[in-house]
Amino acid sequence: xxxxxxxxxxxxxxxxxxxxxxxxxxxxxxxxxxxxxxxxxxxxxxxxxxxxxxxxxxxxxxxxxxxxxxxxxxxxxxxxxxxxxxxxxxxxxxxxxxxxxxxxxxxxxxxxxxxxxxxxxxxxxxx
Numbered sequence: 210x211x212x213x214x215x216x217x218x219x220x221x222x223x224x225x226x227x228x229x230x231x232x233x234x235x236x237x238x239x240x241x242x243x244x245x246x247x248x249x250x251x252x253x254x255x256x257x258x259x260x261x262x263x264x265x266x267x268x269x270x271x272x273x274x275x276x277x278x279x280x281x282x283x284x285x286x287x288x289x290x291x292x293x294x295x296x297x298x299x300x301x302x303x304x305x306x307x308x309x310x311x312x313x314x315x316x317x318x319x320x321x322x323x324x325x326x327x328x329x330x331x332x333x334x335x336x
Contacts, residue, residue, distance in 0.1 A: 255299075293307070294333075296315065297330055304332075
């Protein structure tokens with residue numbers, strides 16, 4: 210695309226955005242919301258309250274929101290590695306090393322001997 214074509218396209222987009230902006234400026238609903246925001250900011254300033262204070266006052270549960278509602282960490286949501294668990298079956302001497310409870314043989318042991326019994330076979334836990 211030539212520079213001139215790009216310029217003309219951007220100019221048309223700008224005109225369209227200016228028309229939308231002018232339409233919003235004349236909207237009574239926007240004027241109402243802006244007036245409310247200005248009055249609320251003035252009131253918060255008068256009483257020395259922050260936005261967070263007002264939210265906590267109006268919705269106490271909002272400040273107790275679970276961590277899942279918080280934005281993801283910068284690490285990209287990487288989970289911490291599960292601990293390695295080593296089980297030894299005293300009947301057969303078989304050893305299982307697993308990082309989760311979804312191990313096929315471990316499930317079979319739990320069905321056969323019971324979950325509590327199998328958990329008692331836990332020999333060690335490693336990071």
